[in-house]
Amino acid sequence: MTKSTTAPKGKGKKPKGAWSVEKAQRYWRKNLTIIGILLLIWALVSYGAGILLADLLYNVPFGQLPMSFWFAQQGAIIVFVVLIFVYCWIMDRVDEEFDVKE
Numbered sequence: 001m002t003k004s005t006t007a008p009k010g011k012g013k014k015p016k017g018a019w020s021v022e023k024a025q026r027y028w029r030k031n032l033t034i035i036g037i038l039l040l041i042w043a044l045v046s047y048g049a050g051i052l053l054a055d056l057l058y059n060v061p062f063g064q065l066p067m068s069f070w071f072a073q074q075g076a077i078i079v080f081v082v083l084i085f086v087y088c089w090i091m092d093r094v095d096e097e098f099d100v101k102e
Helices: 021-052 067-097
Strands: none
Touching: 021 067
């Protein structure tokens, strides 16, 4: 038995859901841009407010604690969790745009 090397009969259309290389590159470029922006926000909150601006924020009260202490202990974690939900929300829209919504 020999294997057939000819293409399957059809009209030469791509299978449903097939992506071009260009479309896949645009999707991942957009995804990486979103990830980069959200990581930058998280880094600024974590290191900026909790460490770099600690002296400035020390005199700003947040409840009974200095704002810098709050950001270092809880604020960065809360912002990170919020950014996870923001990423999911944005990626749902991007998936709809590129017709890959699950």
